[in-house]
Each structure stands twice: as C-alpha cells, then as structure tokens.
Amino acid sequence: MFKYTVCFVKKNNELLMLNREKAPIMGVWNGVGGKIEKSETPDIGALREVYEETGIDVGTFFSKGTVTWETPEGELDGIYVYLYIADTDLLYETPKKTREGILDWKSIDWILHPLNLGIAEMVAQYLPVLLKKEGIHAFTYKNGQTYIS
Known part of the structure; x- marks a missing residue:
C-alpha cells in the first residue's frame, strides 16, 4: 500500500488545484490530497484529505488508479489517484488561502497547456x-515519461 493520495475535484471544465507552500512539490499546482493515516484505506484517506484541505464533502468519487515510480534507492513508490465530479451548482469561491497553499479553479486547457511549467511533473501526462x-x-512514471498499463 502506498502512503499518499491525490484528488482532482472537477466542476464543468475546471479543476480545483492547490499551489503548495510546502515540500514536496512546493510552488507548483497539483490536486489536493495527502498522507493516508494508519487506520485508513486509500478511499477513506482521500475523502478525509479533500475535506480537510477544501472543506468540500466529497459524496461520490471515482478511484482512477495509481501512479508509480522508482525511488533513487530502486524501490517502488506511488500515489492513489481520485476524481470527484462536483455538482454544477457548487459554490466555492477562489482563490482561497489555506494552511497547505492557495486553492483556485483552473481550466483543464490551462492545466494541460504544453507551455505550462507550473503543474506537478506527472499530472499533465496522466x-x-x-x-x-x-x-x-x-x-x-519512468525516465520523465508516464506509461499506461
């Protein structure tokens, strides 16, 4: 079992993204998420992290799988990835400063733009x-590329 989750909250053609203030990936935009606690499953940890970081109570979400990579020590590491489709009438004002960083709705086109250097390294690929x-x-994820299996 991996230690972390990343969750993407989607509303229409936007995702709620977090510009992190802390390492790892300080200063870049990513989904919300975090460490799975010892007593939690990845699903429960993902739900808790979304609520803690955004205040949004995620009712329905989709586990979309895992992203894995090899550490410098040669060990397998990874993260559980989730997608939540928010109601179109969800009111969530941004930008919003949190203890983790700044939350803001970003268009999917902006996130995936090939010249956008401000997105977490693997996100644009998967x-x-x-x-x-x-x-x-x-x-x-291997040698800078993401492979789907």
Missing part, C-alpha cells in the same frame, strides 16, 4: 487519460 477514460488505470 490527467488526460483520467478525465476521458472510464475505469481504473495504472500509470508508471
């Missing part, structure tokens, strides 16, 4: 698949 394909996916 996010298009998560948003378009149903099912649970396994992504492997």
